[in-house]
Amino acid sequence: MNEKDLNTEQNILNAAEQVFLEKGFATTKTTEIAKKAGVTHAMLHYYFRTKENLFNIVFQNKVRLLANSFFSVDVTGKSFTEVVSIAVGRHFDFIKENRKLAPFIINEINNNEKNSETWQEIAQPIFAKVAESIIDMMDAEIKKGTIRPMSPFDLIQTVVSLNIFPFVAQPLLKILRHVTDEEYNVILEQRKHENIRLVLLSLQP
Amino acid sequence: MNEKDLNTEQNILNAAEQVFLEKGFATTKTTEIAKKAGVTHAMLHYYFRTKENLFNIVFQNKVRLLANSFFSVDVTGKSFTEVVSIAVGRHFDFIKENRKLAPFIINEINNNEKNSETWQEIAQPIFAKVAESIIDMMDAEIKKGTIRPMSPFDLIQTVVSLNIFPFVAQPLLKILRHVTDEEYNVILEQRKHENIRLVLLSLQP
Amino acid sequence: MNEKDLNTEQNILNAAEQVFLEKGFATTKTTEIAKKAGVTHAMLHYYFRTKENLFNIVFQNKVRLLANSFFSVDVTGKSFTEVVSIAVGRHFDFIKENRKLAPFIINEINNNEKNSETWQEIAQPIFAKVAESIIDMMDAEIKKGTIRPMSPFDLIQTVVSLNIFPFVAQPLLKILRHVTDEEYNVILEQRKHENIRLVLLSLQP
Amino acid sequence: MNEKDLNTEQNILNAAEQVFLEKGFATTKTTEIAKKAGVTHAMLHYYFRTKENLFNIVFQNKVRLLANSFFSVDVTGKSFTEVVSIAVGRHFDFIKENRKLAPFIINEINNNEKNSETWQEIAQPIFAKVAESIIDMMDAEIKKGTIRPMSPFDLIQTVVSLNIFPFVAQPLLKILRHVTDEEYNVILEQRKHENIRLVLLSLQP
DNA sequence: TATGAATGAGTCTTCATTCAT
DNA sequence: TATGAATGAAGACTCATTCAT
Numbered sequence: 001m002n003e004k005d006l007n008t009e010q011n012i013l014n015a016a017e018q019v020f021l022e023k024g025f026a027t028t029k030t031t032e033i034a035k036k037a038g039v040t041h042a043m044l045h046y047y048f049r050t051k052e053n054l055f056n057i058v059f060q061n062k063v064r065l066l067a068n069s070f071f072s073v074d075v076t077g078k079s080f081t082e083v084v085s086i087a088v089g090r091h092f093d094f095i096k097e098n099r100k101l102a103p104f105i106i107n108e109i110n111n112n113e114k115n116s117e118t119w120q121e122i123a124q125p126i127f128a129k130v131a132e133s134i135i136d137m138m139d140a141e142i143k144k145g146t147i148r149p150m151s152p153f154d155l156i157q158t159v160v161s162l163n164i165f166p167f168v169a170q171p172l173l174k175i176l177r178h179v180t181d182e183e184y185n186v187i188l189e190q191r192k193h194e195n196i197r198l199v200l201l202s203l204q205p
Numbered sequence: 206m207n208e209k210d211l212n213t214e215q216n217i218l219n220a221a222e223q224v225f226l227e228k229g230f231a232t233t234k235t236t237e238i239a240k241k242a243g244v245t246h247a248m249l250h251y252y253f254r255t256k257e258n259l260f261n262i263v264f265q266n267k268v269r270l271l272a273n274s275f276f277s278v279d280v281t282g283k284s285f286t287e288v289v290s291i292a293v294g295r296h297f298d299f300i301k302e303n304r305k306l307a308p309f310i311i312n313e314i315n316n317n318e319k320n321s322e323t324w325q326e327i328a329q330p331i332f333a334k335v336a337e338s339i340i341d342m343m344d345a346e347i348k349k350g351t352i353r354p355m356s357p358f359d360l361i362q363t364v365v366s367l368n369i370f371p372f373v374a375q376p377l378l379k380i381l382r383h384v385t386d387e388e389y390n391v392i393l394e395q396r397k398h399e400n401i402r403l404v405l406l407s408l409q410p
Numbered sequence: 411m412n413e414k415d416l417n418t419e420q421n422i423l424n425a426a427e428q429v430f431l432e433k434g435f436a437t438t439k440t441t442e443i444a445k446k447a448g449v450t451h452a453m454l455h456y457y458f459r460t461k462e463n464l465f466n467i468v469f470q471n472k473v474r475l476l477a478n479s480f481f482s483v484d485v486t487g488k489s490f491t492e493v494v495s496i497a498v499g500r501h502f503d504f505i506k507e508n509r510k511l512a513p514f515i516i517n518e519i520n521n522n523e524k525n526s527e528t529w530q531e532i533a534q535p536i537f538a539k540v541a542e543s544i545i546d547m548m549d550a551e552i553k554k555g556t557i558r559p560m561s562p563f564d565l566i567q568t569v570v571s572l573n574i575f576p577f578v579a580q581p582l583l584k585i586l587r588h589v590t591d592e593e594y595n596v597i598l599e600q601r602k603h604e605n606i607r608l609v610l611l612s613l614q615p
Numbered sequence: 616m617n618e619k620d621l622n623t624e625q626n627i628l629n630a631a632e633q634v635f636l637e638k639g640f641a642t643t644k645t646t647e648i649a650k651k652a653g654v655t656h657a658m659l660h661y662y663f664r665t666k667e668n669l670f671n672i673v674f675q676n677k678v679r680l681l682a683n684s685f686f687s688v689d690v691t692g693k694s695f696t697e698v699v700s701i702a703v704g705r706h707f708d709f710i711k712e713n714r715k716l717a718p719f720i721i722n723e724i725n726n727n728e729k730n731s732e733t734w735q736e737i738a739q740p741i742f743a744k745v746a747e748s749i750i751d752m753m754d755a756e757i758k759k760g761t762i763r764p765m766s767p768f769d770l771i772q773t774v775v776s777l778n779i780f781p782f783v784a785q786p787l788l789k790i791l792r793h794v795t796d797e798e799y800n801v802i803l804e805q806r807k808h809e810n811i812r813l814v815l816l817s818l819q820p
Numbered sequence: 821t822a823t824g825a826a827t828g829a830g831t832c833t834t835c836a837t838t839c840a841t
Numbered sequence: 842t843a844t845g846a847a848t849g850a851a852g853a854c855t856c857a858t859t860c861a862t
Binding site: 023024026027102103105106107109110111116119123157158160161162164165166168169171172173194197198201202204 | 228229231232307308310311312314315316321324328362363365366367369370371373374376377378399402403406407409
């Protein structure tokens, strides 16, 4: 396994990521991945045996990436409001940097039961950990009466809904006004702050 | 075109709707549509020439359906808050009754540029009309200072985001807790009211 | 299903029989079958979906043919010796007319466990019936002391061994002397009578 | 060529023997041979250039082995009956110890004309020698009238037929009764003696 | 001598589409 | 209008063989 091998394998993986994210499993052709990776068609099978196998590797990586994107804020010395604001903003930025990630995963989960199971197996423990990491903080706030009683999962769901949706439904919403991609970036920045505001509002008792 | 012909054509269309909504364009096989419609494989091509053609008809119908689902409330004698509450609730219910609609359209738009154009051509005028129908009401409220300055499109986007997302991302969110489909319905009802609350909150100055 | 359809399907089956018998499953190419049947490559899959499926149909037919080739003699008014002589001779002639049959089945059974099961499921009941049909006659002869005590299966095995082998091992034996195919036919006729003689000898007490 | 080379070459040959005997030329994959030999896939081609070449070496070895298995009895001081009995029994035991040998060769001869020629070229002189070694003994017996007039080849054919067949057709015959492998060994021992008996019977005038 | 990487030719299979009737 | 048959193009995958090192 010298450097060149790793490169080829990695090239295929990178190409596969791009094409799968762009077109989804069904419409992706292995020839296109190979072409983009600059290798022969058969090399793809040499390294990954089947299209499905290659897809699974990509899919699992992406699932891990998405699931780990929720909450990773250093809480020391910050108020709950601050923590939430930072976490929501960061999460929004991450999703923005990986626009195709969420639509890809959602779509593949919808198209294949097996992918759904993969998502559950990988994401569930990660989400549980996230919930655990904020439950004490939330409980304290609830006792103080600064936020209304709710589970961490409710909070997560609200954040996810608000943050992911603009990118999942980007093509749906973009047409509301004729905007260039650059204008859209400005809109997204507004939306980020709007989302932060909405999340905090949703926490109010 | 006698009655039987219409029936056959309609049968194919109905079957195509079901299968396309379920599987998307790429993974749908014309044979499955024909089978579900109870007609010969070749009849599908006799009536609709190509798979793409048949899909476009279905897709346009569905786009129209989704685009028209926003705001259709009789405003006479109701406060703005009431109108918004009713509109959001009704929209949520519609989406709930047509769970596969939004994911289907979003996915197909993502997979094919032509579908994106179709969406724009059909949805844009409809959305413009909706915006027009509420802009006076909103302006009045804004002047009164009861809601913060915002365009109708902002409001629509918030509503759409909050309402559609639970169904687009259902498989993503369902795993946050282990829930049955029935339990999920209860959660959805809660979410509807939460969404109404959030929309109203987002309107606050 | 008009006549032409049946012909095409049958043409494929006939071609498949020839090629499979000639080359066995592994080295047979579906294109060759299609070519021999005078149809497009895809037609084969249209009618039989997979190569394996087509093979199974051919294989089952051939198994039935071979299994049913043992003993079908009208016994009325004939001595046991006569019955055996006729049965062995007829069986030999059948195998001779279908030289590739036995090698084909033996080979495929050896190459694929599933074929072995197919053989068992189809041949076992047929063989059991054959054994049943001669057991009374044999028991009577055994009681009379004209043949030595043995089960019908022993008899069948001897017949099968002697009759099938020349064709299974034809390429092995033909070289013992340089013979043309026609000379070989004469040899086979001698062998038939030799086999009848040997079977009768093997029955002696 | 140091010792290690010889070992590698021999390892490949040994592995090839096992796999070819087990699966035949067509379904054998060179990767499996390499794996079993514990060497790289490419080494196989380094030593033997092609799969076909490697096969031919194995095949020729096996042909020699089988052809030489007929008659190697020290005749001094033994009666013809004794010699035949011993020779048949030994041959049966050899075939039993090398069960896959005969089916393998027969099958490959049937599948490839070139293999048939190989068999002829190698086996013919060996068989001729065997025939020569017994023709005087047989002629003497024929003159004495103790056996009927026949050529050595007839005798060889009978022996080969009876001895090889149980192993070639084992899967065909095993189903006649439900037997375990151990029970089958007992049956084989009976068959050996039955075969000796039958050969002697076939020699009777 | 040895190896991992790479290749190209071939094989099965699917599927939208067209054709003859 | 309807159908079963037929087709061709494309796609995934395999595998013996070769190459660079």
